[in-house]
Amino acid sequence: MTFKELHIIPNILKAVATAGYTNATEIQKQAIPPILNGKDVIGCAQTGTGKTASFAIPILQLLSQKTPTNKNAIRALILTPTRELAIQISDNFSTYGNFLPINHLAIFGGVPQGNQLKQLNKGTDVLIATPGRLLDLMAQGCINLRSLEIFVLDEADRMLDMGFVNDVKKILTKIPTKRQSLLFSATMPKEIRNFAYSFLQNPTEISVTPVSSTAQTVKQGVYFVEKPEKLNLLVHILQEQSIERSLIFARTKYGADKLVKQLKRTGIHAAAIHGNKSQNARQKALEDFKNNRIQVLIATDIAARGIDIDELPHVINFELPNVPETYVHRIGRTGRAGNSGTAVSFCDDEQKKDLKNIQKLIGFTMPVLTVAN
The missing domain is CATH 3.40.50.300 (P-loop containing nucleotide triphosphate hydrolases)
Structure with missing residues (x-):
């Protein structure tokens, strides 16, 4: 299935084509339509199958089609466990949002917060964050998530492994209850599924490969x-x-x-x-x-x-x-x-x-x- 058949808007189609892609992967094919329809989604697919694009593309489309109520508000939050993943997700938003007026920013620990604060003060539509740095800046009063429309928990199994669940729960109390929520993970242990259902509303569940299978290639x-x-x-x-x-x-x-x-x-x-x-x-x-x-x-x-x-x-x-x-x-x-x-x-x-x-x-x-x- 091509991205065009998924009803992706022209500016994103142009960016996807520029990046050298035509056909959607299985997780993209199954996840993009319900996300575009405003549904909560649980997506399980092994590493390397295109999970990031499966939420980045529809988020960019949804945000570009709706006028924000607050011009400088953070409208989408992607929570991810490591700085490398935050940078990788940011790169994806740069690629697919290349022809859209949607701003994004990655924040993470291990570096001084000064440059991140400067970028935050300029305004960002999509915030990609690790839990520790996000909670730190929220405690300082530097981040306001009251206008959030979409929340994504990425690499949920790794969040559990790294002991971030309590941090995620704290963050969930600071964002609007009326929102679209997405959870993606390479594996789906029982603990992750139970946690997902504690904050998602009637989610569409997608599992494109057997849990914990390895690629045949x-x-x-x-x-x-x-x-x-x-x-x-x-x-x-x-x-x-x-x-x-x-x-x-x-x-x-x-x-x-x-x-x-x-x-x-x-x-x-x-x-x-x-x-x-x-x-x-x-x-x-x-x-x-x-x-x-x-x-x-x-x-x-x-x-x-x-x-x-x-x-x-x-x-x-x-x-x-x-x-x-x-x-x-x-x-x-x-x-x-x-x-x-x-x-x-x-x-x-x-x-x-x-x-x-x-x-x-x-x-x-x-x-x-x-x-x-």
Whole structure:
């Protein structure tokens, strides 16, 4: 189905075409019509299926078709757990709203608030925010949400994982009860669904793929390797397979930094991205990786949720996650938008239980790989 068939207005169609898109993804096809009709929506779709555009496009259309009651009021709020995701969503609004007079702004912690306040004072239609920074600026009296028309909770499962539910509940008490509410998530545990129904009104539920499934375009495999040999195996793969870019997952911030140093000693230049890095350092690492100035990026799970890179060919789980759904998010960085990708995992004896739980979740047994492969 094309975006034109979804009754998208010409200015957004022009922006979508300029970005190189013609056909809507499944989540966009199913979510855009009810959102345009003013319905509350719960959307569940795996990472890389176009969830952000599925709410950004109709929000831009709805706001552009209605004259605001207050010229400088914030009309839509998108709440998201990390600064990387906030920046990614902001980029989407820039892309699809390129030919519309709709202003948007991303605010997040980890940077001084001065520039964000300057932009807020100029007025913004769409505010994209992380919970902590939003509550902070609301407490300072810098943000007024009384005229809000649309509220979006993005990456709801990660919000729960990161302990943001109480912050979200506080924010819900500060916004109008008469509003349109949307919730999007890559997975839909029972806790998320129950929470959704506590603040959505008769929502349309959309689930376009089996919960926690992995993309068929991703070739998966596992190496059984003991901890002391993981580094040697990683170096071998990176050097012998001549992979253009590899995103490598570590469980901890310390482990990510340690791996960068170890790889550097072997002549492999890498950068790490995690919560202890400054915003500038994280953005530089991402830009260097996207532009092929470095071939290896090492990430923790929370930081990686905001990594949106076209045609990323390779993901390596240096350490398996102990939460099975996290594996789905990790390998969802590759094989996006129909492209093919490869995801390999290193499993030591201590992580065999984690591997078993992952394989149970995704519904198949990964092929065992050897160095000869």
